[in-house]
Amino acid sequence: MKLFNVFAAALAVTSAVAQIEAPDGVDQGELNEALAEAMNSMQPGTPQEQQGAMEDLKVVHIDGPLECEEEDTIEASKYVSVEYVGTIAEGSETGEIGKIFDSSFIRGQTLDFQHSLGQVPRGFDFATRGLCQGVNVSITIPPLLAFGDEGNGGIIPGGATIHFNVFVKKVSVEDFRPEYNFFEHMDSDKDGLVSRKEMTDFMLLNYRAGVPDELWNAADKNGDGYSDWNEFIFDKGEKKKRVINQDDEDKKAKAALLAAEESEASKDDAEAEEAEASKDEAEADVEEITTAQE
Ligand SMILES: *[C@@H]1O[C@H](CO)[C@@H](O)[C@H](O)[C@H]1NC(C)=O
Numbered sequence: 001m002k003l004f005n006v007f008a009a010a011l012a013v014t015s016a017v018a019q020i021e022a023p024d025g026v027d028q029g030e031l032n033e034a035l036a037e038a039m040n041s042m043q044p045g046t047p048q049e050q051q052g053a054m055e056d057l058k059v060v061h062i063d064g065p066l067e068c069e070e071e072d073t074i075e076a077s078k079y080v081s082v083e084y085v086g087t088i089a090e091g092s093e094t095g096e097i098g099k100i101f102d103s104s105f106i107r108g109q110t111l112d113f114q115h116s117l118g119q120v121p122r123g124f125d126f127a128t129r130g131l132c133q134g135v136n137v138s139i140t141i142p143p144l145l146a147f148g149d150e151g152n153g154g155i156i157p158g159g160a161t162i163h164f165n166v167f168v169k170k171v172s173v174e175d176f177r178p179e180y181n182f183f184e185h186m187d188s189d190k191d192g193l194v195s196r197k198e199m200t201d202f203m204l205l206n207y208r209a210g211v212p213d214e215l216w217n218a219a220d221k222n223g224d225g226y227s228d229w230n231e232f233i234f235d236k237g238e239k240k241k242r243v244i245n246q247d248d249e250d251k252k253a254k255a256a257l258l259a260a261e262e263s264e265a266s267k268d269d270a271e272a273e274e275a276e277a278s279k280d281e282a283e284a285d286v287e288e289i290t291t292a293q294e
Contacts, residue, residue, distance in 0.1 A: 024218060025214060025217070025218050026214050026215055026218055031215075043118060043121070043122050043148075044143070044144055044146075044147065044148020044149065044150065045144045045145075045148060049144055050122060050144055050145055052144075053123075053142045053143075053144035053145050054126070054145070056140075056142035056145075056161070057123050057126055057127055057139075057140070057141060057142060057145055058127075058138075058139065058140040059127045059137050059138070059139050060137060060138040060139075061135070061136075061137055062135075062136040062137055062138055062165070063135070063136040064132065064134045064135035064136050064167075064168075065132040065133075065134050065135055066132065066135070067132065068132035068133065068134075071171075071173075072132050072133040072134075072171050073130060073131070073132055073133075073171065074115055074128050074129055074130060074131045074132075074168065074171050075115065075116075075129070075130075076115055076116035076117075076129075077114060077115060077116060077117065078114070078115050078171055078172065078173055079112065079113075079114055079115070079170075079171075079172045079173070079174065079175050079176060079177065080112070080113055080114075080115050080128065080168065080170065080171055080172075081110045081111070081112045081168075081169045081170035081171075081176070082104070082110060082111050082128070082166050082167060082168055082169060083104045083105065083110055083111075083166070083167040083169055084102075084103065084104050084111060084164050084165065084166045084167070085100060085103040085104075085105065085164065085165045086100065086101050086102045086103060086162060086163070086164050087099060087100050087101065087162070087163050087164075088101065088156070088160055088161075088162060088163070089140050089141075089160075089161040089162055089163035090140075090163070091161060092159075092160045092161040092162070093143075093159050093160070093161070094151075094157040094158065094159040094160045095156065095157045095160040101152075101155045101156050101162070102155075110169055110170075112176070112177045114175070115128070115129070116129065121141060121145060121146045121147065122145045122146075123139070123141030123142065123145030123146050124139070124141065124146075124164070126145065127139040127141065128166065128168070131168050132168065132171075133168050133169070133170060133171045134168060135167075135168050136165070136166070136167050136168075137165075137166050137168075138163065138164070138165055138166075139163065139164045139165075139166055140161060140162075140163050141161065141162050141163070141164070142161050143158070143159050143160055143161060146160070146161070146162050147160065147162070178237070179235045179236075179237045180235050180237070181235070181236050181237035182202075182232075182234035182235055182236055183229065183232050183234070183236035183237075184236070184237070185202060186198050186199050186202045186234075188201065188202075192228070192229070193226040193227070193228055194219070194226065194227040194228075194232065195225065195226055195227075196211060196216050196220070196225070199211050199216070199219065199227065215233075218233055219231060219232065219233045219234075
């Protein structure tokens with residue numbers, strides 16, 4: 001997994017959770033509950049412990065409006081787009097202070113999420129509540145409201161206090177996020193099919209949830225062990241991306257190279273044989289001449 005994708009798994013990927021629609025045969029309510037539970041289990045600490053950590057949550061205004069119209073204010077369930085730079089905070093008990101662990105600028109894309117649904121670390125939801133579109137703030141989040149004792153993907157160590165410089169780029173009641181392509185993300189070997197193992201790996205990594213039989217059976221209607229593009233039940237964006245299996249491409253390229261080398265080699269062989277043959281002929285001629293002279 002790439003360095004910065006780890007944080008995306010915690011921030012951006014989970015923001016797609018609200019978009020998972022229950023397929024036929026799966027109860028939407030149950031699916032939502034299971035996913036909400038999975039999301040909550042990603043947050044460290046009990047509600048009481050988190051309450052206790054609230055005093056260590058700091059939001060400092062840097063620039064931009066402190067007051068605005070209601071429509072530009074971040075509220076629960078609104079859609080929010082932010083630019084951010086995440087670092088290990090000053091005074092963090094673990095980690096290398098000041099080290100950038102993720103940034104929308106490095107990533108080349110904003111973090112877009114639905115507010116107050118646990119799609120981002122709790123502290124990030126709490127700290128951004130009530131902010132205006134266009135504001136810059138500095139946010140410090142204690143571990144209990146961020147990634148707890150577990151940390152995140154080895155990049156944010158357990159027990160780390162984290163810091164964000166955040167710019168609130170957009171606040172909206174409309175979901176402006178592009179549809180998340182679950183297919184592309186689950187199909188890790190890029191063979192154009194999602195196996196149960198690929199789906200399970202994805203769900204475990206991003207939601208700490210498995211793939212129950214009902215879900216898999218709905219995703220693999222013809223029971224061939226794979227969920228193909230048409231069978232696939234989760235959001236998959238507009239259209240299928242061109243699927244290239246790099247291994248196959250590499251193999252093909254190597255095979256072509258080998259074939260070319262071989263034909264070159266056999267051409268050389270043929271030339272060598274010909275040369276040998278004409279040498280023999282020449283020698284034979286010489287012999288004839290000598291014989292004739294005798
Ligand atoms: C506010 O955030 C934007 C986007 O990150 C940045 O370009 C700008 O410099 C920030 N303003 C201040 C005063 O830090």
